Amino acid sequence: MERSVVLAAENLNIAFSEGRREIPVVSGVSFHLREGEILGIVGESGCGKSVTSLALMGLLPKRTARISGSIRFQGEELTEYSESSWRKIRGNEISMIFQEPMTSLNPLFKVGDQLEEALRVHTKKSRKQAKEQALRMLAAVGLPRPEELLREYPHQLSGGMRQRVMIAMAMMLNPEILIADEPTTALDVTIQAQILALMKEINEKMNTSILMITHDLGVVAQTCHRVMVMYAGEIVEEGSVKEVFQSPKHPYTIGLLKSIPNTAEKKARLYSIPGQVPKPGSIKEGCRFAARCEHAFDRCAKESPELLKAGNHLSRCFLAEKGGLPDDRAAVKG
Numbered sequence: 001m002e003r004s005v006v007l008a009a010e011n012l013n014i015a016f017s018e019g020r021r022e023i024p025v026v027s028g029v030s031f032h033l034r035e036g037e038i039l040g041i042v043g044e045s046g047c048g049k050s051v052t053s054l055a056l057m058g059l060l061p062k063r064t065a066r067i068s069g070s071i072r073f074q075g076e077e078l079t080e081y082s083e084s085s086w087r088k089i090r091g092n093e094i095s096m097i098f099q100e101p102m103t104s105l106n107p108l109f110k111v112g113d114q115l116e117e118a119l120r121v122h123t124k125k126s127r128k129q130a131k132e133q134a135l136r137m138l139a140a141v142g143l144p145r146p147e148e149l150l151r152e153y154p155h156q157l158s159g160g161m162r163q164r165v166m167i168a169m170a171m172m173l174n175p176e177i178l179i180a181d182e183p184t185t186a187l188d189v190t191i192q193a194q195i196l197a198l199m200k201e202i203n204e205k206m207n208t209s210i211l212m213i214t215h216d217l218g219v220v221a222q223t224c225h226r227v228m229v230m231y232a233g234e235i236v237e238e239g240s241v242k243e244v245f246q247s248p249k250h251p252y253t254i255g256l257l258k259s260i261p262n263t264a265e266k267k268a269r270l271y272s273i274p275g276q277v278p279k280p281g282s283i284k285e286g287c288r289f290a291a292r293c294e295h296a297f298d299r300c301a302k303e304s305p306e307l308l309k310a311g312n313h314l315s316r317c318f319l320a321e322k323g324g325l326p327d328d329r330a331a332v333k334g
Contacts, residue, residue, distance in 0.1 A: 006176055006209050007033040007056070007094075012069040014048070014055055014233075022066060023281045025051050026233045029069075033177065038203055038210040040224035040241070042217060042256070046277045048233040049213045050099070053179050056211070057096050058086040074176070092122045095170035096179040097163075104166060105154040111165055112150030118172045137168040141198055160191035164198070171202060178202065179211045184219060196223050217256055221245060229253050232278055232288040239313020249315035251293045287317075295319060 014026035026048040033039050041049050054060050055067055058081060071078040073094065078086075098104040106114060115137065116130035125133070131150070138146035141164040154162055163183065170178055180199065184192040200223055202208050212224055220227050220241060227244050229237040229252065237250040248254045255273040275292040287293070290300040299318055310320035 003034040003036055005032045006035050006074060007211075008070075008072045009052075009056070010070040010072070012052070012055065012071065013067070014051055014060070015066045017064050017066065024233065025280045026055075029230075029233075029235055031228055031235065031238065033209050033211055035209055036203065036207045037226065038200075038212055038224045040212045040214060040220040040227040041230060042214055042220055042227060043230035044215060044277050046280075047230045049215075049230055050181055052230075053096065053181050053211065053213050056179060057090060057094060058083075059090075088122075091118055091170075091175070092173050093175055094177045094179065095173070095175040097166050097170050097181065097183050099182040099185055105162060107154055109153075110150065111152055111154065111157070115150070115165070115169050115172060118169055122173055133172060134168070137172055138165070140171070141165075141168045142194070143168070160187055160194070163187065163191075163195055167195075167198065167202075171206075171208075174206060175208065177209045177211065179213070181213045182215070183212070184214075184216070192219075199223060217245075217260060229256070232283065233280060234288060234316060235307060235314075236289065236316040237310075237314060238307075239311075243311065243313050247311060249310035249313065249320055250289075250317045251295050251319075252289050253315075255292075 008031070010030050012026060012029040013024065015022040015024045029048075029052060031039070041052065043049055051060070056071060056078075058078065060067065067079060069079070073089070105111075112131065112134055115134040116127065119125055119130045119133055120127070134150060135146045138149055143149060143161060143164050149157070149165075154165075157165065167183075183199065184195050187195065196219060199210060199212070203210050212219065214220060224241050226239065227241050228235055229244070229250065231252050237244060237248065237253045244253060245257065248257060252273070258271045259273065261270055273292055278288060278291070285304065286302055287296070287300040287305055290296040293300065303318075305316050305318050305320075307314045307316045308320040310317070
């Protein structure tokens with residue numbers, strides 16, 4: 001039985017005004033997140049991942065950000081919400097773990113005050129009830145001595161502990177959707193593994209739908225059910241993790257996979273995709289990846305490819321019309 005869609009974006013466009021100009025940063029993004037699913041959004045810095053997540057939370061600055069298209073949560077159109085309406089679901093129905101826990105936690109308030117505030121804003125629970133829930137959540141995310149932690153300030157905690165506090169805060173009201181923006185950035189490998197295991201546990205035990213935003217394909221392989229690859233503000237490939245990793249169809253996805261170090265092979269130099277992500281709005285026509293693509297041909301410089309069905313998943317590449325590259329798996333192995 002197919003699970004119901006809890007969040008859907010349709011033809012989402014995001015631009016920022018700079019003087020009299022509008023600079024597009026996300027173009028025509030459409031995707032859905034199902035109940036109990038972990039969807040990964042992956043790509044280099046500057047590809048539009050975090051901006052998309054902030055739009056889904058209603059956190060983009062209204063003065064400078066221009067959003068068009070549709071964002072629907074449980075059938076309701078979020079782009080039409082007022083700020084007061086957003087406050088009712090933000091943290092309650094949809095929560096977010098931000099990239100930097102030290103800057104996301106207020107250094108002037110104790111951990112307990114910040115955890116309890118989330119519950120008291122959205123419910124009528126007393127301070128005692130809020131404290132009890134905070135203690136339960138700190139224990140649930142594997143933090144020791146929760147009673148003492150409530151009385152401590154963020155600077156007294158390690159990076160891994162602060163990230164667990166952020167997860168506990170996001171889960172205080174058992175939200176339907178959890179958006180995790182680079183939840184393991186700047187954490188050592190051991191702590192990273194613990195955080196990812198915790199995310200999977202939350203997904204399995206609480207049936208929480210998770211949108212995992214990362215530049216790390218290893219994180220995607222370890223935690224996600226489906227993956228969406230973004231480049232220069234567009235989705236370039238989408239499918240199940242198994243399909244995309246075993247048989248990538250877009251040259252950018254292939255480049256990302258080839259960039260992963262292989263411990264079984266000794267190479268003098270690691271592979272990297274040539275060039276850089278283009279500045280937002282700088283490419284007016286053609287495929288946005290064409291300048292960095294070793295398979296580009298004349299059509300790529302003139303026409304912008306649509307997101308086409310390639311095997312069992314989607315790819316924004318003219319080669320998808322011809323069944324993809326001659327041997328996608330061989331291309332990944334290099």
